[in-house]
Amino acid sequence: MQSTIRFLLVSGFALGASGCTPHSTGSTEVGVRVAKVGLFEPKGVSPEPYPPGATYFFAPVINDFYLYDTALQNLVMSRDAGAGNRYGDDALYFKTIDGNDISVDVTVAWSIDPPKAPYLLQFVGPNTQSVEEKLVRPVSRTLIRDVLNSLASEQFYDAGIRFKKAEEAAALLNHYLNPEGVLISQVLLGEHRFNERYEQIIRDKKVAEQDAARLSSETEAAREQRRRELEQAKGVVNQAMEEARGEAQQKRIEADAIYYQRQREAEAILAEQRAKAKGIAERARALSGAGGRNIVKLKVAEALKGKPIVFVPTGGMDLRTTDMNDLLQTYAVVKGSSGDGGAGGDSSQ
Structure with a gap:
C-alpha cells in the first residue's frame, strides 16, 4: 500500500x-x-x-x-487626507517635553535587504506591502515618536534641531530593523502643528522676536552709521589740524628767515655805526693834541685862500693883541702848499 x-x-x-x-x-x-x-x-x-x-x-x-520589491520605498504619514500612504489624518501625535500637544508629518525612506527576503517571508509577510504595514510602519511610528517627544515646543521651530533629531531617528530605526531585513535610508520631518491656541501664542512670540531683532539691527546700523560719521569728522578735523600745523610751521620758518635777515642787517648797521663811531673817536683824539690845532689852522687858512685880507682897526678889534706873524705864517704855508704844482720861483715870494 x-x-x-x-x-x-x-x-x-x-x-x-x-x-x-x-x-x-x-x-x-x-x-x-x-x-x-x-x-x-x-x-x-x-x-x-x-x-x-x-x-x-x-x-x-x-x-x-x-516577489519582493527591493527599490526605495516611501512610507508617508501625513495629516492631509490623500497625501500619505493612508487616507485621512495619519500624522504622528505626541506631547512635547513641556507638555504641549503636537502633530508632525513624517516620511520614512526604506528598502528591503535582498538577502533577508526569505527571512521576511517566514516571519513578516509575503510581499513588500505587508512588510511595510506589519513591520516598518509600527516600528517607525513608535521610535520616531520616542525621539521627538524629547524636544521642547520652541525647538520644533529650529530647522537645525529638527534635522539632527531626524538623523537620530534614522539611526535608531536601522538599529532595530536592519536585523529584520529592512534598511532605513532617511527620515524626513515635515510640517508640524500645535493646537490652535498655542500656535497663536507661538506666532505672536515669533513676531515679537522678529520685531526685536529688526529694531536691534536698525539700532546697530544707526550706531554704526554714527561711528562712521564720527570717524569721518575726526578725519576732517585731523586733516585741518595737520594743515594748520603745516601752515604754522611754514609761517614759523618764514618768520625765522625774516628775523635772521633783519638780525644780519642790524648787525651790519651796528658794525658800520661802531666803525664810524670808532673813526670819530679816533679823529677826536687826533684833534685833541697839537696836531689837531694845526689842522684847525690849516682849515682856517684854506678857508681864507684867495681872499684879500684887509686889516681895519675898529673899536671891536685890538691889533696889538693879534699875533700877526703867526697868522701870516700860516697863510704863507697854505699858499705855498697850493702853489707846489706851479713854477719853482713861487717859493721865493
Missing part, C-alpha cells in the same frame, strides 16, 4: 515537472521559493533568494514563488 502511494506521488511530481511554469523577477525584485512538498529537498522556504532580472521554472503545484 505504501509503495503504491509513493508511486503515485512520484508520478504526480513527474507529471508536474513536465509542465513547469516560468516565474520572472523584475529589475528591482528578488524572488523567494517555497517548496510545498519535501520530496527532493527540505520542505519550506528556500534560504537563497532569486536575483532580479531573470526567469525561473518551477512546478506549479508543489512550489510557490513570492
Whole structure:
C-alpha cells in the first residue's frame, strides 16, 4: 500500500515537472521559493533568494514563488487626507517635553535587504506591502515618536534641531530593523502643528522676536552709521589740524628767515655805526693834541685862500693883541702848499 502511494506521488511530481511554469523577477525584485512538498529537498522556504532580472521554472503545484520589491520605498504619514500612504489624518501625535500637544508629518525612506527576503517571508509577510504595514510602519511610528517627544515646543521651530533629531531617528530605526531585513535610508520631518491656541501664542512670540531683532539691527546700523560719521569728522578735523600745523610751521620758518635777515642787517648797521663811531673817536683824539690845532689852522687858512685880507682897526678889534706873524705864517704855508704844482720861483715870494 505504501509503495503504491509513493508511486503515485512520484508520478504526480513527474507529471508536474513536465509542465513547469516560468516565474520572472523584475529589475528591482528578488524572488523567494517555497517548496510545498519535501520530496527532493527540505520542505519550506528556500534560504537563497532569486536575483532580479531573470526567469525561473518551477512546478506549479508543489512550489510557490513570492516577489519582493527591493527599490526605495516611501512610507508617508501625513495629516492631509490623500497625501500619505493612508487616507485621512495619519500624522504622528505626541506631547512635547513641556507638555504641549503636537502633530508632525513624517516620511520614512526604506528598502528591503535582498538577502533577508526569505527571512521576511517566514516571519513578516509575503510581499513588500505587508512588510511595510506589519513591520516598518509600527516600528517607525513608535521610535520616531520616542525621539521627538524629547524636544521642547520652541525647538520644533529650529530647522537645525529638527534635522539632527531626524538623523537620530534614522539611526535608531536601522538599529532595530536592519536585523529584520529592512534598511532605513532617511527620515524626513515635515510640517508640524500645535493646537490652535498655542500656535497663536507661538506666532505672536515669533513676531515679537522678529520685531526685536529688526529694531536691534536698525539700532546697530544707526550706531554704526554714527561711528562712521564720527570717524569721518575726526578725519576732517585731523586733516585741518595737520594743515594748520603745516601752515604754522611754514609761517614759523618764514618768520625765522625774516628775523635772521633783519638780525644780519642790524648787525651790519651796528658794525658800520661802531666803525664810524670808532673813526670819530679816533679823529677826536687826533684833534685833541697839537696836531689837531694845526689842522684847525690849516682849515682856517684854506678857508681864507684867495681872499684879500684887509686889516681895519675898529673899536671891536685890538691889533696889538693879534699875533700877526703867526697868522701870516700860516697863510704863507697854505699858499705855498697850493702853489707846489706851479713854477719853482713861487717859493721865493
